[in-house]
Amino acid sequence: MSQTTSLSQIYLDANATTPVLPQAAKAAMSAMEELFGNPSSSHITGLKAKNLMEQTRNHAKQLLGANQGKIIFTSGATEGIQTAILSALVNAKASLNPNKTYTLLYGATEHKAVPNSLAHWNQLLGINAELKAIPVDGSGNLDHDFIAQEAANALMICTMAVNNETGVYQDLAALDRLIRQHNPDLFWMVDCVQALGKRALNLAETSIDYAPFSGHKLYAPKGIGFMYIRESAPFTPFIAGGGQEGGLRSGTENLPGMAALNVVFEMLLNQDDSAFFPVSTLLDYRVQLAQALQRAFPTIVFNHSFSNSVPTTLNFAVPGFSSKEIMDLFDAANIRVSSGSACSSKVTGSFVLDAMGLPTWQSESAIRLSFGPAMTQAEVDQACERIQSAANALGNSCLSLNVDAGAQNKTPLNGLVQLKSGSSCTWIYADHKSQQALIIDPLPELEQRIDTLLQCQQLTPIAFIDTHGHADHVSGRVALAERYLPQQATDYLGWPAVHALTDIGSRPVQAVKVGELTLIKVATPGHTKDSISLLLVNPQGTVLYAFCGDMILMGSLGRTNFDSSCAKQMFHSLKLLHGLIGDHTLLCPSHDYNNEFTTSFGAEFTRNALLNETINGVMPIGLFEQQKVQLDTHLNDEMGTEIICGAYTGSCDKAVIxxxxxxxxxxxxxxxxxxxxxxxxxxxxxxxxxxxxxxxxxxxxxxxxxxxxxxxxxxxxxxxxxxxxxxxxxxxxxxxxxxxxxxxxxxxxxxxxxxxxx
The missing domain is CATH 3.40.250.10 (Rhodanese-like domain)
Structure with missing residues (x-):
């Protein structure tokens, strides 16, 4: 067993959830074994249970500075959010002016539970107010001018104390003054889930109406939460029934969860006998972790300012690496991090970082490293060591030029590599024997990674070539060519001016050598008028790979509704390419929307009727043009903000594996x-x-x-x-x-x- 795998995990995903403190777990177990009575029962067992519940409630009030308000226990923050929104909107509905237009305001970086709940109850109650996201600036601060303009017509405003992805906190006192200046009656909910134990809260001194909390974010079990309700705030029970919690929240109380919460509250209130460390210590932890990350990844970019964020959250991106790649790297080193909100882990980008106006690559590559206030110095030391070991592994894999690693154990690169940024592909062919490399469709997002790979493997590039002029991005070809091949004369796609001529399919074509293989250039216009295909051929004359740009994509054909497109030309190019490579040669396109890696004519025939009929059937060119127009029309519904280069249908034929x-x-x-x-x-x-x-x-x-x-x-x-x-x-x-x-x-x-x- 390797040293890394023999070590226990370093858990740095506390904003998603935390382990239960041993003391809290013991209290919960004791409650299940000894204080199992129903708090609504009048016998001694029930009274003991009720005493524990009220003790926990009183500790919560002390901790939150909420003596003038109510504390009720819930199943978690989501229930608290529902309760707050329902209570506010039921009350607001009673006094709506039918001649007035209303809004519901929420921060653009709120947890999705908030806008989704607002939309749900807004529709269900028939209020039909307009939901408006409050913009944030590049530091994540809410736009106060926007709030000032919108508050008068708003029924409710929802903000966060601390953001779950970036740790950015809002100035609640300034928000309080702003909101009440422009609408004294506006209902205000503040999501405080990530604030407890990290920011001082004195809720009774604010005009906050509702504040939900969740136990599992701070070392209590899942399934227990609580919420603060201002004394004067209206309330409608979200869960009706037996009248528990003074009629505010029915259902038999979760005594084990409350017992665990009580321990957490006591530790927060008494720092002398606590597993939790003060903010000053947490700030020092952040410095150590940030420095370790900077040593390991010199090009790292932090996605938030440390000046307005809690010390327990670091959100960062490493140029040239997706969030999935860094997550997998850290996971292999037994470090647990996430790519943003755990509730939206399937989203490729971060809506929080998008709202802050950060570049798309930072949003799509974001990693959230978060720890709780019970983090120890020993765990920080181990985390820093493993972060470095992870970076060393990247260096040995020639994915970074890590000084400490030195790439002394690197594996020689020989053959084809497919790199991706989003749905776009860059292809690298390396010949280890000659130490030559060929780079096709180099993406600017991968420029540094390509550069690192070439340096680490000591490869000499013979060409940087685009298969066509890309409409959706600027090519990384020019910068790389200027660095490595400043004297090489090429055409505007990067094809070398000095090249050989060879024959393929009884026609002369341009060719360049890479090791023992030959790269052949074939004009295949259609997607664009300048589109080319590049065929990599072995000495026996077999085409190993066909780099076809966006002419044929997995499950589709390249679009032909650009100004420089021509469906008629694509018809002829498809027939030409098939005649040169046949059914089984692998096609390597410049986009992969379905994560299917590669394809072939034969594989596409089974699901692409238009391609099949064009190559194998009797498809007149006029009919091809008509059907191609219909296929391209589908893109109007699929594009969004991304320029999709192929008639992508959204289907990738999932087989039962x-x-x-x-x-x-x-x-x-x-x-x-x-x-x-x-x-x-x-x-x-x-x-x-x-x-x-x-x-x-x-x-x-x-x-x-x-x-x-x-x-x-x-x-x-x-x-x-x-x-x-x-x-x-x-x-x-x-x-x-x-x-x-x-x-x-x-x-x-x-x-x-x-x-x-x-």
Whole structure:
């Protein structure tokens, strides 16, 4: 077992949830074993339970400075948000002026539970107010001028004390003055979930009407929360029933949860006997962690200012790396972080960072590192060490030029690499023997990563080539070519002016050499008038890969409704390309909207009727043009803010993939030795944490960035049983789907990945 995997995890995702403090867990267990009575019962067992409940309530009031208000216990913050919004809107509805237009205001960086709940109750109660997001500036501060303009017509305003993704806090005293100056009667809810233990709260001195809290964000169990209600604020029970909580919230009380909360409250109130550290210590922790991140990733960008955010949250991005890549890297080093709000982990970008006006790459690459006030110095020290070890692994994988790592253990790069930024692809072919490299469709977001790879592997690029003029981004080709090939004369797509001529399909074509292979340029206009395809051919004359730009995409054809497009030309280009490469050569496009990696004419024929009829049927050119117009029209509904370069239909033909768990895979492997395990983690993950138990010695590591080459090299092994493995099972399922579509009929994957295999 490696040193990294033998260590316990360093949990740095406290804004999502926290472990239960041992003292809190003990109190909860004691409540279940001894104080199990119903607080509504009048016998001694019930009275003891009620005493615990009221003790917890009083501690909450002391902690929040809320002696003049009410505290009720809930299942968590979401219930508190519902209760606050329902209470405010039911009261507001009674006095609506039918001739007046109303609004509901919420911060643009609020947790999605807030705007979604506002929309829900606004519709259900028939209020039909307009929901308006309060803009924020680049530091995450709410726009006070906007609030001043909108407050008079607003029924309710919802803000956050501390943002869950960035840790940015709002000046509640200034907001209080602003809101009451422009609308003394406006109902005000403040989400305080991330503030407890990190910011001082004195709610009775404010005009805040409602403030929800959640126990599991501060070392109590899940399923217990509480909320503050101002004495004069209206209230409508969200849960009606037996009248518990003084009729404000029915349902038998969660005594174990309250017992745990009580311990947390007592520790916050008594710093002398507490697991929690003061803010000054937490600030020092942030300095140490930030410095460790900067040493490990010199180009790191922090997505928020430390001057207006709590010390327990660091939100950052590393140029050239997606949030998923950094998350997987940290996870392999046994560091748990997240890519923003855990409730929206499927979203590729951060709406919070988008609202702050940060560049798209920062939003899509954002990592949230968060810790709680019970974090210890020893844990900080371990976290800093592992952050460095993770960076060293990147250096050894030639993904960063890490000074400490020195890339002394690097694996030589030989063959095809697929890099992605969002849905866009850059392709790199490296020949280790000649130490030459070819870069096709270089993306500006990946410029530094390409540069690092070339330097670390000591590769000499022979060309940086675009397959067409890209409408959706500026190419990274020019900057890279100026750095590496300043004297090379090229055309405007980067094709070298000095090149050879060769024959393919009885026609002379331009060609350049990369190692023993030949790259052939073929004009294939249609998507744009300057579109080309690049064919990589081995010495035997076999086309290994066809870099086709946006002419053929997975599940679609490139759009032909640009000013420089021509469907008629695409018709002829499709026939030409197929005649040169046939059904089975892998097509490597410049976009991959469905995470399918690669395709071929043969694979596309089964789901692309227009392409099939064009190549194999009797499709007149006029009919092709008509159908292509209809296909491109679909893009009008799909584009949004992104320029989609292909007639993407949103369907990627999901196949039913065979799944193993750790036990069944081990049993199957004992029965037959023909199973081939394919570990598709990246080299830095594999190096940090490579065990697969007893099956480890039988697996081979082929990272997803090299999957296309693996598919090409194993065209004759499609009947073998391949079992794909990754960290969590998500990537292995995606890769298995792609391989199945390309004819690997006996493909399977390990459900839950290696995370659940030990």
């Amino acid at each position: 065979k799944e193993y768990d750790a036990i069944s895979l081990k049993q199957q492997f004992q029965q037959t030795q023909t199973i081939k395990l394919l570990d598709i983690r990246e080299p830095h993950e594999y190096a940090l944490q490579h065990e697969l138990g007893e099956l480890s010695e039988h697996s081979i590591n082929i990272p997803m960035t090299r999957l296309v080459q693996f598919i090409q090299q194993h065209q004759h092994d499609k009947q073998d049983e391949w079992v794909l493995v990754c960290r969590s099972g998500s990537r292995s399922m995606v890769a298995a789907q792609a391989m199945h579509r390309l004819g690997f009929s006996n493909i399977a994957h390990l459900k839950g990945g290696y995370a659940l295999s030990r």
